[in-house]
Amino acid sequence: MEETDISEESRDSRQSEDSTPTPMDTSKPTSLTPNTTATSNPGMLTVKIYNSSKIQLPIKINNNKKILHALAINSNNEQISQQLIKNLNSLESNELAPGEGSPALANEPVLGLIATNFLPSIITIPNAENLIKSLLYLTIEFDNNVIVIEPQKGTVCQSTWNQVVSFDVTKTNAAGNPNSNTGSNFLNLNLFIRLPNMLIPDSEKSSKKHLFTNNKASDTSNNIGDLLIGTIKMPLNLKFHTKPIRLMNHEYLKFTNYNLDLEDLISKEMGEIMLTIEFKPISKTHLSISDFDLLKVIGKGSFGKVMQVIKKDTKQIYALKTLRKQHIVSRMEVTHTLAERTVLARINNPFIVPLKFSFQSPEKLYLVLSFINGGELFWHLQRDGKFSMDRSRFYIAELLTALESLHELNVIYRDLKPENILLDYQGHIALCDFGLCKLNMSNEDKTNTFCGTPEYLAPELLLNQGYTRSVDWWTLGTLLYEMLTGLPPFYDDDVPTMYRKILQNPLKFPSFLDMTDAQDLLVKLLQKDPALRLSDASEIKNHSFFKDIDWSKLLNKSYLPPFNPNVENLMDTSNFDQDFTNEKPQDSVVDDFLTESVQKQFGGWTYNGDTAFN
Numbered sequence: 001m002e003e004t005d006i007s008e009e010s011r012d013s014r015q016s017e018d019s020t021p022t023p024m025d026t027s028k029p030t031s032l033t034p035n036t037t038a039t040s041n042p043g044m045l046t047v048k049i050y051n052s053s054k055i056q057l058p059i060k061i062n063n064n065k066k067i068l069h070a071l072a073i074n075s076n077n078e079q080i081s082q083q084l085i086k087n088l089n090s091l092e093s094n095e096l097a098p099g100e101g102s103p104a105l106a107n108e109p110v111l112g113l114i115a116t117n118f119l120p121s122i123i124t125i126p127n128a129e130n131l132i133k134s135l136l137y138l139t140i141e142f143d144n145n146v147i148v149i150e151p152q153k154g155t156v157c158q159s160t161w162n163q164v165v166s167f168d169v170t171k172t173n174a175a176g177n178p179n180s181n182t183g184s185n186f187l188n189l190n191l192f193i194r195l196p197n198m199l200i201p202d203s204e205k206s207s208k209k210h211l212f213t214n215n216k217a218s219d220t221s222n223n224i225g226d227l228l229i230g231t232i233k234m235p236l237n238l239k240f241h242t243k244p245i246r247l248m249n250h251e252y253l254k255f256t257n258y259n260l261d262l263e264d265l266i267s268k269e270m271g272e273i274m275l276t277i278e279f280k281p282i283s284k285t286h287l288s289i290s291d292f293d294l295l296k297v298i299g300k301g302s303f304g305k306v307m308q309v310i311k312k313d314t315k316q317i318y319a320l321k322t323l324r325k326q327h328i329v330s331r332m333e334v335t336h337t338l339a340e341r342t343v344l345a346r347i348n349n350p351f352i353v354p355l356k357f358s359f360q361s362p363e364k365l366y367l368v369l370s371f372i373n374g375g376e377l378f379w380h381l382q383r384d385g386k387f388s389m390d391r392s393r394f395y396i397a398e399l400l401t402a403l404e405s406l407h408e409l410n411v412i413y414r415d416l417k418p419e420n421i422l423l424d425y426q427g428h429i430a431l432c433d434f435g436l437c438k439l440n441m442s443n444e445d446k447t448n449t450f451c452g453t454p455e456y457l458a459p460e461l462l463l464n465q466g467y468t469r470s471v472d473w474w475t476l477g478t479l480l481y482e483m484l485t486g487l488p489p490f491y492d493d494d495v496p497t498m499y500r501k502i503l504q505n506p507l508k509f510p511s512f513l514d515m516t517d518a519q520d521l522l523v524k525l526l527q528k529d530p531a532l533r534l535s536d537a538s539e540i541k542n543h544s545f546f547k548d549i550d551w552s553k554l555l556n557k558s559y560l561p562p563f564n565p566n567v568e569n570l571m572d573t574s575n576f577d578q579d580f581t582n583e584k585p586q587d588s589v590v591d592d593f594l595t596e597s598v599q600k601q602f603g604g605w606t607y608n609g610d611t612a613f614n
Contacts, residue, residue: 042168042169042170042281042282042608042609043169043238043241043279043280043281043282043609044166044167044168044279044280044282044313044314045142045166045167045168045169045187045236045238045277045278045279046164046165046166046167046277046278046279046280047140047164047165047166047167047187047275047276047277048163048164048275048276048277048278049138049140049149049161049162049163049164049165049273049274049275050161050162050250050273050274050275050276051154051158051159051160051161051162051273051274052151052154052158052159052161052191052271052272052273052274053157053158053252053271053272053273054157054158054271054272055116055136055156055157055158055159055191055229055255055270055271056112056113056114056115056116056157056229056270056271057112057113057115057116057156057193057227057229057270058112058208058211058227058228058229058230058257058259058260058270059112059200059201059204059208059211059227060109060110060111060112060115060201060204061109061110061112061115061195061199061200061201062109062110062198062199062200062201063091063108063109063110064198064199065088065092067196067198067199068088068118068119068199069085069088071084071119071120071123071135071196072084072085072088072118072120073085074120074123074124074125074126075120075122075123075124075153076120076122076123076124076132076153077120077153077154080120080153080154080155081120083155084117084118084119084120084155087117087118088118091110091118109201115156116155116156116157117155117157118155119135119155119156119157119193120135120154120155120156121134121135121136121151121153121154121155121156121159122134122135122136122150122151122152122153122154122159123135133194134150134151134194135156135193135194135195136150136151136156136159136191136192136193136194137149137150137151137191137192137193137194137226138150138161138189138190138191138192138273139188139189139190139192139426140165140187140188140189141187141188141189141190141557142167142169142186142188143167143168143169143170143354143356143370144350144353144354144370144424144430145167145168145316145317145356145370146424146425146426146570147165147167147316147570148569148570149161149163149165156193157271161273166313166314166315166316167314167316168311168314168316168356168357169238169279169609170355170356170357170607170608170609171348171354171609185235185236185237185238186233186235186236186556187232187233187234187236187277188231188232188233188234188556188557189231189232189234189253189255189273190228190230190231191228191229191230191231191255191270191271191273192213192226192227192228192229193226193227193229194226194227195226195227197223197224200224200227205224209224210259210560211227211228211257211259211260211560212224212225212226212227212228212560213225213226213227213228213426213427213560213561213564214563214564215560215562225564228257228259228560229255229257229270229271230255230256230257230269230270230271231255231256231257231258231558232253232254232255232256232273233556233558234253236277236279238279241279241281242281243281244278244279244280244281245278245279246276246277246278247277247278247279248275248276248277249276250274250275250276251274251275251276252272252273252274253272253273253274253275254269254270254271254272255269255270255271255272255273256268256269256270257270258553258556258558259558259559259560282609286359286606286608287357287359287368287608288359288361289361289366289587291311291312291313292309292310292311292312292318292320292368293309293310293312294307294308294309294320294585294586294587295307295308295309295310295317295571295585296308296573296576296580296581296585297580297581297583297584297585298319298573298576298580298581299576299577299580300580303323303324303327303328304321304322304323304324304327304364305321305322305580306319306320306321306322307319307320307322307585308320308371308571308573308585309368309585311368317371317570317571318356318368318369318370318371319368319369319370319371319372320366320367320368320369321366321367321368321369322364322365322366322587323337323364323365323366323367324363324364324590324592325360325363325364325365325592325594325598325599325602326363326590326592326594328365329594329598329601333435334601334602336435336436337365337435338601338602338604338605339434339437339438339439340434340435340437341355341358341365341367341605341607342439343406343409343411343434343437343439344367344369344434345358345607346409347405347406347409347411348405349401349402349405349406350401350428350555350556350557351398351399351401351402351428351429351430351431352402352405352406352430352431352432353369353370353372353422353430353431353432354369354370355367355368355369355607356368356369356370357607357608358605358606358607359606359607359608360602360605360606362594362599363590363591363592363594364587364590365602365605369432370430372422372423372424372425372430372432373424373425373565373567373570373572373573373575373576374422374423374424374425374426374427374430374565374567374575375422375423375565375575376418376419376421376422376423376575377395377418377419377421377422377423377429378417378418378419378421379575380423380563380565381418381482381483381486385486386483386484386485386486387483387484388562389484389516389518390562391483391562391563392480392483392484392518393518393545393546393549394559394561394562395421395429395483396476396479396480396483397546397549397551397554398428398429398554399416399421399429399431399476399479400476400537400540400541401551401554401555402429402431403416403472403473403476403537404537406437406472407443407469407472407537410439410440410441410442410445411437411438411439411441412437412438412441412447412468412469412471412472413431413434413436413437413472413475414436414437414438414451414452414471414472415433415435415436415437415451415452415453415456415475416431416456416472416475416476416479417453417455417456417475417479418479418482419453420432420433423561423563423565424565425565425567425569425570425572426560426561426564427560427561427562427563427564427565428557428561436451436452441468441469443468443469444468445468446466446467446468447466447467448464448466448467450464452471452475454495454498454499455478455482455488455490455491455498456474456475456478456479456488457471457499457502458470458471458474458475458502458530459474459502459503459528459529459530460530462499462502462503463503467530468530468535469535470530470533470535471530473525473533473534473535473540474525474526474530474533476525477521477522477524477525477526478526480518480521480522480525481522481526484513484518485510485513489507489508489522489526490502490505502528503528507522507523507526509522517543517544517545517547518545520543520544520545521534521540521543521544521545524543525540
C-alpha cells in the first residue's frame with residue numbers, strides 16, 4: 001500500500017480557511033446528499049489522516065522506569081524524546097501523579113488516562129540498522145478492505161500522521177437495504193498499540209484479556225498481542241453523488257472502546273483523530289488486466305489461477321481470479337460460474353469475501369476480490385486439532401450471519417466446509433467460493449442437485465428426495481461439531497460407510513460436551529429429519545449457546561477475534577503454498593476460439609459497481 005504524505009504547510013493552509021474543527025458525532029450517516037434522483041455511482045473514497053490527540057489507554061501500565069526511559073530516548077524524533085524524558089522526570093518527582101490527586105508511588109501502575117504521555121508513538125530500534133518500529137498503528141476498513149497506517153512522529157497521546165489512503169467504492173448501499181448497519185456504508189477505524197510485555201500488569205492481562213488481539217493466550221503469556229485503544233465507526237451515504245464532494249473537512253472524530261465494561265471508565269471515549277474524507281465518482285464502464293500490477297500467484301486449479309494484485313490508481317491490494325472460458329464451457333459450468341458472480345455482486349456481509357470488480361476478455365473471465373491472507377480455517381483446525389468453545393462460538397456466530405445474509409437473498413450455499421472459510425489478517429471469518437450456490441431458493445423451495453462435500457452432506461440430500469435451504473444449517477452444525485471435537489460427527493474414511501452413518505447412526509458426543517449449550521444446539525441442528533431441524537436464523541441466534549453474543553456488535557466487528565493469524569502485514573503471502581507464490585505472476589496467453597453464441601453466454605459478467613452491469 002502506497003501512502004501519501006500530507007505536508008504540514010498544505011495542511012495548515014487548508015485548515016486556516018476553515019472554522020475551528022470540532023469533534024464530530026458519528027452516530028448519523030455523513031452524506032451531504034444533494035437534491036438529486038441520480039442512482040448509485042462507483043467511485044473512489046479518499047481518507048486523509050492528520051493528527052490524533054488526547055489518546056488514553058483502556059488499561060494501566062507498569063511504572064517500569066527502565067523500559068519507559070528506553071522507549072523515550074529511542075523515539076524517532078529528538079524533540080519528542082526530550083518531551084518524554086521531561087514527562088518521566090515529572091512523574092518521578094510527583095509533579096504528574098498516576099491518578100488524580102493521588103501521590104505517585106514508585107511501583108504504582110500508571111493509569112491509562114495519563115500513560116500515553118510517557119510513550120512514543122514510533123521508535124528507532126538501536127543496533128538494528130535504524131529500523132523504525134511503530135508502537136501505534138491505525139487500521140482503516142471499508143467494504144472488507146483494510147489498510148494499516150502508522151504515525152510519523154509524536155507521543156501516543158498526541159501523534160502526527162499526515163497520510164492519505166484511497167478505497168474503491170463499488171457497493172454504495174448494503175445489499176439494497178439502506179437501513180443496514182453492515183457492509184460498505186461504514187468506514188471503520190481501529191487504533192492499536194504494541195506495548196512491551198513488561199509494561200502490561202499481569203492483572204490487566206487477565207481482566208482485560210478481551211482487549212488484546214491474541215486474547216486466547218495465557219494470562220502470563222509474552223504474546224498477548226496488541227491492545228485495542230478505540231474504534232470509530234462512521235456511516236457514509238455515497239448513493240447519490242454524481243460529482244466529486246468533500247464529505248468531511250478537517251474534523252475530529254472520537255475513538256470509543258466498545259469492549260470496555262461500564263465500570264472500567266466513566267467515559268469510553270479514548271481520544272480523537274482529525275480526518276478529511278472525499279468521494280469522487282468514476283464513470284469508467286469496465287476494467288481490464290492492464291489496470292492492475294500482478295504481484296504473486298496465490299492459487300491454481302483446473303479453472304485457472306488466483307493472483308495477488310495491486311490496482312494502479314487506488315493502490316489497493318486484491319485477489320484476482322482468472323477463469324478460462326473454454327474450460328467453463330467444456331465442463332458445463334457456465335450456470336454455476338455466472339451464479340457465483342451474481343451472488344458476490346449482490347451480497348454485502350462483513351464475513352463474506354466481497355466482489356469488487358469483474359471483467360472479461362475474449363478468452364477469460366476475471367473476478368477481483370478482497371485479498372484475505374490469514375489462511376484457510378481448514379489449515380488452522382488441522383494444526384490445532386480442535387478449537388476452544390469460545391473460539392468455535394465466535395466463528396460459528398460470524399458464519400451464521402453470513403448464511404443468514406445469503407438466505408435473505410434467496411441463495412442456498414450448499415458447500416460450507418473449513419476449506420471454503422478464510423481468516424482475514426485480524427482473525428475474522430471470510431466465507432469464499434460460491435461455485436455451488438443456487439439462486440432463487442425461497443424458504444420452502446426444493447432442489448435436487450447432488451453436490452457438496454461428503455462429510456457435510458445432509459441426510460435429505462443423500463436420499464435424493466429434494467432439499468431446501470435447511471441443508472445449510474445441517475452443515476453449520478457439522479462444522480461446529482468438527483471445531484469442538486476435531487472431526488465431523490459421522491466421519492469415516494470410507495465414503496459409502498460415512499453416508500450410511502449420516503443416514504442411520506445416532507449422534508454421539510464426547511463427555512466434555514454433555515449437558516452443555518453446545519450439545520443442545522448440535523442436537524437441534526443435526527436432526528436427520530429436516531422438518532424437525534432448527535432452520536430459522538433468528539431462532540438459532542436466540543439459542544442459549546449464543547446468549548453472550550451482541551449481534552449488532554458482532555456485525556460491526558466490534559469484538560476482537562479470539563485468534564490473530566500470524567500475518568506480518570497486508571502484503572503477506574506466507575499462508576499460501578510456496579509452490580504458487582514462487583511462480584512468476586503473469587496473465588498467460590491462451591489461444592482459445594469461442595463462437596459468438598458461446599460468448600453470449602457470458603453476457604452480464606462485467607461489474608464495476610452498483611450501476612455498472614453490462
